[in-house]
Amino acid sequence: MVGLDPGRFASCLYAHLDLAHRRAVLATAGHPPPILRRPDGQAKALPLPPGLLLGIDPDADYPSAEIPLPPGTVLALYTDGLVESPGVDLDDAMSGLAVQLSRARHQPMEQLATALIHHARRTAPRTDDIALLLIGLATAG
Numbered sequence: 001m002v003g004l005d006p007g008r009f010a011s012c013l014y015a016h017l018d019l020a021h022r023r024a025v026l027a028t029a030g031h032p033p034p035i036l037r038r039p040d041g042q043a044k045a046l047p048l049p050p051g052l053l054l055g056i057d058p059d060a061d062y063p064s065a066e067i068p069l070p071p072g073t074v075l076a077l078y079t080d081g082l083v084e085s086p087g088v089d090l091d092d093a094m095s096g097l098a099v100q101l102s103r104a105r106h107q108p109m110e111q112l113a114t115a116l117i118h119h120a121r122r123t124a125p126r127t128d129d130i131a132l133l134l135i136g137l138a139t140a141g
Helices: 090-103 109-123
Strands: 012-018 023-029 035-037 043-045 064-068 074-078 132-136
Touching: 012 074, 035 090, 043 090, 074 090, 090 109, 109 132
Parallel strands: none
Antiparallel strands: 012 023, 023 064, 035 043, 035 074, 074 132
């Protein structure tokens, strides 16, 4: 990206899902961290090692983290438009999203996605685009 236009930057979240071994490898380039809901319903933003935005340093290092994905896990990947809003602390917004993900434990994925987006729109005005991808690992049976 540095070679394309030195004035452009982009955040990125890389996720490599290994469903056969029930794990994911994640790396971030200035992107909000995914939120993981465990099978017991607890949800939190993943503490990923930080990486620079793409387009800043062509030699930047992007450390990765591996996480287990046991049956019943839900992984929420989203753009900053879902959590960033003027005057709202980003950590508080991500914690609020995690709480909503935890509370909506037994909803089908489509309803869960709608509930998370509605929660974001109710809590603060949104000026940026919103994208949300939910990945649910089926429980046995």
